[in-house]
Amino acid sequence: MAVLHLTTENFRREVLEYEGTALVDFWASWCGPCQMVGPIVEEIANEVTDAKICKVNVDEQPDIAGKYNVMSIPTFIVFKNGAPVKVSTGAMPKAELLGLLR
Amino acid sequence: MRDVIIIGAGTAGLTAAIYALRAGKSVLVLEQGTYGGQIVNTPKVENYPGIEQISGYEFASGLFKQAEKLGMEYRNEKVIGVRQEGTCKVVETEGETYEAAALVLATGAKNRPLGVERETELTGRGISYCATCDGMFFRGKKVAVVGGGNTALEDAAFLSNYCEQVYVIHRRETFRGEDKLVKELREKANVEFLLNKTVQELKGDTTLQAVMLRDKNSGEVSRLEIDGLFVAIGQVPENGIFADLLELDEGGYIVAGEDCRTNVEGIFAAGDCRKKTVRQLTTAAADGAVAALGAAQI
Numbered sequence: 001m002a003v004l005h006l007t008t009e010n011f012r013r014e015v016l017e018y019e020g021t022a023l024v025d026f027w028a029s030w031c032g033p034c035q036m037v038g039p040i041v042e043e044i045a046n047e048v049t050d051a052k053i054c055k056v057n058v059d060e061q062p063d064i065a066g067k068y069n070v071m072s073i074p075t076f077i078v079f080k081n082g083a084p085v086k087v088s089t090g091a092m093p094k095a096e097l098l099g100l101l102r
Numbered sequence: 103m104r105d106v107i108i109i110g111a112g113t114a115g116l117t118a119a120i121y122a123l124r125a126g127k128s129v130l131v132l133e134q135g136t137y138g139g140q141i142v143n144t145p146k147v148e149n150y151p152g153i154e155q156i157s158g159y160e161f162a163s164g165l166f167k168q169a170e171k172l173g174m175e176y177r178n179e180k181v182i183g184v185r186q187e188g189t190c191k192v193v194e195t196e197g198e199t200y201e202a203a204a205l206v207l208a209t210g211a212k213n214r215p216l217g218v219e220r221e222t223e224l225t226g227r228g229i230s231y232c233a234t235c236d237g238m239f240f241r242g243k244k245v246a247v248v249g250g251g252n253t254a255l256e257d258a259a260f261l262s263n264y265c266e267q268v269y270v271i272h273r274r275e276t277f278r279g280e281d282k283l284v285k286e287l288r289e290k291a292n293v294e295f296l297l298n299k300t301v302q303e304l305k306g307d308t309t310l311q312a313v314m315l316r317d318k319n320s321g322e323v324s325r326l327e328i329d330g331l332f333v334a335i336g337q338v339p340e341n342g343i344f345a346d347l348l349e350l351d352e353g354g355y356i357v358a359g360e361d362c363r364t365n366v367e368g369i370f371a372a373g374d375c376r377k378k379t380v381r382q383l384t385t386a387a388a389d390g391a392v393a394a395l396g397a398a399q400i
Contacts, residue, residue: 028238030145031234031235032138032142032143032144032145032158032159032234032235033136033235034235035142035159036136036137036138036142036159036163037136040136058239069309071226071228071230071236071239071309071330072225072230072232072235072236072239073235075226091135091136091142092135092136093133093134093136093178094178095178
């Protein structure tokens with residue numbers, strides 16, 4: 001599956017009302033570590049079948065970032081059945097990111 | 103057995119890979135995090151000779167692609183130990199063991215923490231070590247930068263574009279960073295210098311609300327209300343796993359001269375992890391070249 005880009009329009013439907021696991025990458029175009037981890041997130045999106053892989057551009061969607069107290073990027077939040085269960089900040093290698101989903 | 107194993111894929115490590123590969127050697131690069139090292143956090147690099155301006159990310163990914171094209175073998179594994187068996191160097195990672203004729207250690211350095219209580223708890227909740235990554239979350243707010251080097255000054259300049267007020271907290275009267283940067287900051291209306299002061303305590307329940315500052319001369323303690331504190335007081339190396347084998351200085355840096363040779367034949371130290379006075383992008387690259395050409399002769 002391709003990476004799903006979230007907005008205030010689709011956030012409720014795609015994450016909060018989704019019965020399953022969703023990984024959300026909070027990022028921005030000017031953030032080096034976000035750019036570094038971006039291709040890894042894409043790779044994971046193409047590989048995993050049991051989780052939804054999403055991205056929130058914090059510049060374009062400040063309300064979503066604010067709601068989850070994102071004060072550092074990249075921040076990764078794992079949602080299970082619409083509830084945030086894990087938070088991790090900073091760029092990380094693929095194995096570690098996949099580990100967040102387990 | 104490989105010819106050269108390089109530990110760390112920052113500027114020094116990747117430059118070493120390029121030079122060793124071009125010398126016809128087989129090269130394995132081991133990295134525990136994402137490649138690129140510290141420069142990835144820098145939005146604009148403007149002091150690398152021959153390149154007027156480039157982002158740290160572009161620089162790092164260019165370096166990586168260059169090494170990859172030359173045939174670098176790259177593995178995302180954390181090294182947990184290094185030992186010597188005869189003249190062979192053995193590198194153990196979490197799960198694998200590798201052997202090489204020569205090693206280049208390019209483990210870099212990480213941000214030095216302030217060392218005050220509740221620092222870890224409030225990291226990501228008002229305390230940050232990367233202004234360019236986290237600055238925009240403090241748009242229109244009051245923040246402080248701690249430090250006196252180029253990083254602190256550049257952070258303050260960057261933050262002054264977003265924040266209502268930027269304080270620069272520095273324990274000395276003068277700055278280690280470039281005069282040009284200090285002058286630029288003095289001209290900004292929303293930047294204030296708080297000199298001869300150190301951060302003594304962090305205040306706030308779930309997020310940072312204020313810091314207590316101690317004046318070095320008078321001993322007086324004052325409260326500064328801020329929403330964000332950006333720590334830029336230098337780096338510390340992570341060379342603990344080499345302590346049994348190699349000579350480290352009191353700060354934990356690997357003792358090696360400008361030839362990058364450590365006290366063990368065939369083991370080289372390159373970049374920020376090496377004991378030296380100037381730690382810049384150019385000197386990291388220079389070390390990488392020197393270490394790789396030394397390693398190529400082993």
